[in-house]
Amino acid sequence: DAGITQSPRHKVTETGTPVTLRCHQTENHRYMYWYRQDPGHGLRLIHYSYGVKDTDKGEVSDGYSVSRSKTEDFLLTLESATSSQTSVYFCAISESNLLGVGRNEQFFGPGTRLTVL
């Protein structure tokens, strides 16, 4: 998985509780992304980061926040988990300093399965 780890891999929590998912990379890539994957939908972008402390919203950012204090770590926080946030969450990284076909290639982590009861 291209030097990307996610923790935890599985989590069950209750509605209203805060949850933090961690993505850690060893590739020193500049860009990091959080996606959610649900049946019937393609991967949908939640938030992304283009450098330390530089983040921005994706298409489904409501109810989520992120932080990136180090190049290697990108945290996703569900401030008050809801049942609609039950999903599989994937972290991805990319490095656009590459030229040609390597540009914008994304590498994905193994995913975190989150269940909100």
Next chain:
Amino acid sequence: KNQVEQSPQSLIILEGKNCTLQCNYTVSPFSNLRWYKQDTGRGPVSLTIMTFSENTKSNGRYTATLDADTKQSSLHITASQLSDSASYICVVSGSTFNQFYFGTGTSLTVIP
């Protein structure tokens, strides 16, 4: 609107047979197109990547084609194996680092 559509949604084939998966897109500007394989419970893994100037790319038994004029791509799998059972996702990249457009995938099941 930038969209990626894949067909069929699911497919069942016999081991040893060939199959072709389709991807149509409306993304503009276009940078490249990738096919990913996603095994159950795992993250997507890149199979092939093509820019607008490439019309075919192979990776073992996987061959991807791209027609940039009609904005269509296909992934052909030859001599399928049980391990090919997975979801295959088409992803089109735009011109910037945050422009990735995902299809919903084709679920392929290879049966003995």
